[in-house]
Amino acid sequence: MEDRRESSLTPSHTEVVVVVLFVGPPKSLDSSRPETEETSLTLNAEDKIDSLRACIIVHNITSGKIVPRPVQLQASLALLHESDVLITAGTGSGKTLCLLLPMLLRPRSMSITISSLKCLQATQVQECARYHIPTIAINEDTPSDPTLWESIWSGQYRHLIVSPEQLGMHNGHLPRLAKLIRNECSFTSKISRMHINEAHYVHTAGIAHYGEDAFRPAYSRLGQFCVFLPKETPFQALSATFPPHILSTVKKELSLRSNLVEIHLSMNRPNITYATHVVSTSLRDFSNLDFILPLQLHPQTTIPKTLVFHDSKEEATSAAVYINSRDMSVGYLQETFSDFSSSQGSCRVLHATAGASTGLDIQGVQVVIQYGMSCW
Numbered sequence: 001m002e003d004r005r006e007s008s009l010t011p012s013h014t015e016v017v018v019v020v021l022f023v024g025p026p027k028s029l030d031s032s033r034p035e036t037e038e039t040s041l042t043l044n045a046e047d048k049i050d051s052l053r054a055c056i057i058v059h060n061i062t063s064g065k066i067v068p069r070p071v072q073l074q075a076s077l078a079l080l081h082e083s084d085v086l087i088t089a090g091t092g093s094g095k096t097l098c099l100l101l102p103m104l105l106r107p108r109s110m111s112i113t114i115s116s117l118k119c120l121q122a123t124q125v126q127e128c129a130r131y132h133i134p135t136i137a138i139n140e141d142t143p144s145d146p147t148l149w150e151s152i153w154s155g156q157y158r159h160l161i162v163s164p165e166q167l168g169m170h171n172g173h174l175p176r177l178a179k180l181i182r183n184e185c186s187f188t189s190k191i192s193r194m195h196i197n198e199a200h201y202v203h204t205a206g207i208a209h210y211g212e213d214a215f216r217p218a219y220s221r222l223g224q225f226c227v228f229l230p231k232e233t234p235f236q237a238l239s240a241t242f243p244p245h246i247l248s249t250v251k252k253e254l255s256l257r258s259n260l261v262e263i264h265l266s267m268n269r270p271n272i273t274y275a276t277h278v279v280s281t282s283l284r285d286f287s288n289l290d291f292i293l294p295l296q297l298h299p300q301t302t303i304p305k306t307l308v309f310h311d312s313k314e315e316a317t318s319a320a321v322y323i324n325s326r327d328m329s330v331g332y333l334q335e336t337f338s339d340f341s342s343s344q345g346s347c348r349v350l351h352a353t354a355g356a357s358t359g360l361d362i363q364g365v366q367v368v369i370q371y372g373m374s375c376w
Contacts, residue, residue: 043077047077050076050077050080050105051068051073051077053105054068054073054076054101054104054105055067055068057104057105058097058101058104058131061130061131061132066097068097068101069094071089071094071263071265072094072097072098072101073101074261074263075087075098075101075236075261075263076098076101076102076105078234078261079102079193079234079236080102080105080106082232082233082234082259083234083257083259083260083261084234084235084236084237084254084256084257084259084260084261085098085234085235085236085237085260085261085262085263086199086236086237086238086242086247086250086251086256086260086261086262086263087236087237087238087239087263087264087265088239088240088242088247088262088263088264088265088267089238089240089263089264089265090240090265090266090267090269091240093240093265095197095238096124096127098236098238099111099113099195099197099236099238100127100128100131100133102192102193103133103158103159104131104133106192107158108158109158109190109192109193110155110157110158110159110160110190110191110192111158111159111160111191111192111193111194111195112159112160112162112191112193112194112195113159113160113161113162113194113195113196113197114162114163114164114167114194114195114196114197114219114222115137115161115162115163115197115198116163116164116197116198116201116205116216118137118139118141118163119337120197120198121137121139121161121163122137123361124137124161124197125137125161127361128159128161133158133159134156134157134158134159135157135158135159135160135161136152136157136159136160136161137161137162138152138160138161138162138163138166138177139162139163139165139166140163140165140166142176144176149176149180152177152180153180153184153187155187155190160177162177163218164216164218164219164221164222165216165218166178167181167218167221167222167225168218168221168224168225170218181228181229182228188228188229188230189230191229191230191233192230192233193233193234193235193236194222194225194226194229194233194234194235194236195235195236195238196222196235196236196237196238196254197238197239198238198239198241199237199238199239199242199250199254200239200241200242200246200250201216201219202219202220202222202237202246202249202250202253202254203245203246203249203250203253204241204246205219206218206219206220206221206222206253207220207249207253219253220253222253222254223252223253223254223255226255235254235256237250237254237256240267242264277291279372283315283371283372284315284318286318286319286322289308289319289322289369289371292306292308292349292367292369293349303348303349304348304366304367305340305348305349305364305365305366305367306348306349306350306365306366306367306368306369307350307352307362307365307367307368307369308349308350308351308352308369308371309352309353309354309368309369309370309371310351310352310353310371310372311353311371311372312353313353315371316351316352316353317351319351319371320351336350337350340362341361341362341363343363343364
């Protein structure tokens with residue numbers, strides 16, 4: 001009988017209905033691209049050369065699997081012209097390439113990317129390595145090894161993926177990267193652009209809501225950080241979550257300039273089917289999740305890769321223990337997430353909190369469940 005393996009994952013760092021999404025074949029995503037994304041751009045001679053170079057570079061690096069689309073070229077060229085850029089695009093639509101193209105086209109420049117979660121930072125470092133861009137993640141776990149920081153200061157790493165707290169006063173002290181940017185002009189002058197990944201965090205985590213203090217106030221101070229950067233350093237804000245009120249906050253808090261280039265792609269996903277499941281007793285009765293697994297399993301049974309979101313770590317853990325009856329160390333969580341992310345992995349059902357939805361690259365998910373509506 002096939003191993004019915006479930007697990008729980010929560011990244012470190014808040015009449016009942018269950019919402020279920022059934023995800024169809026990825027190939028149908030192509031039809032969701034708005035027509036404007038494929039229209040030609042009006043380019044000058046220099047931009048045409050950069051666009052052609054970008055296509056050749058990416059085509060070669062990916063062995064012909066990827067060629068930049070017009071919207072990705074538009075976003076990258078705007079940054080090279082020192083314009084601020086704001087991109088609204090769904091998960092899997094190619095926002096990462098909008099970050100990487102300027103570095104591929106200007107190999108001596110340096111970029112800083114603000115990234116919210118350590119596990120996401122690690123994934124982004126791996127993606128940059130694929131494109132041969134020297135990259136390092138800087139967060140509270142980064143060691144104070146003098147040799148490492150000498151290599152950062154000297155510009156050995158052209159891409160710094162950092163937590164927002166590393167750029168300003170945090171817990172009563174100034175982190176080492178913040179000191180380096182403020183005190184070493186020779187280092188700061190190398191910084192050519194700032195990317196804010198998952199920029200909706202500026203609103204959702206950076207400012208106070210409903211009488212509660214901001215969860216991560218460093219996000220609301222990113223706009224102030226520009227005074228320490230070279231003049232005209234462009235900001236690029238990227239997210240799949242830019243409703244009008246969040247969009248307004250992001251523009252204000254990041255002090256995006258009048259030369260802002262906005263790119264908004266369709267969020268329509270025709271390969272997703274929505275359904276609801278009424279909970280018969282309470283959310284603590286995890287038999288409500290029995291529908292995830294087939295009633296009978298045999299060697300040929302394939303369990304759809306399923307991601308279940310919970311409101312808390314405790315509930316996510318309890319739901320997984322309901323089937324597995326096993327505790328999970330940090331190492332086990334990391335191993336399980338890697339296994340779930342792999343197309344060859346054996347873990348088919350993952351219980352997690354909302355952190356697992358933030359920019360992480362998990363391919364082949366066919367079912368997504370929001371277990372309870374209170375977090376909405």
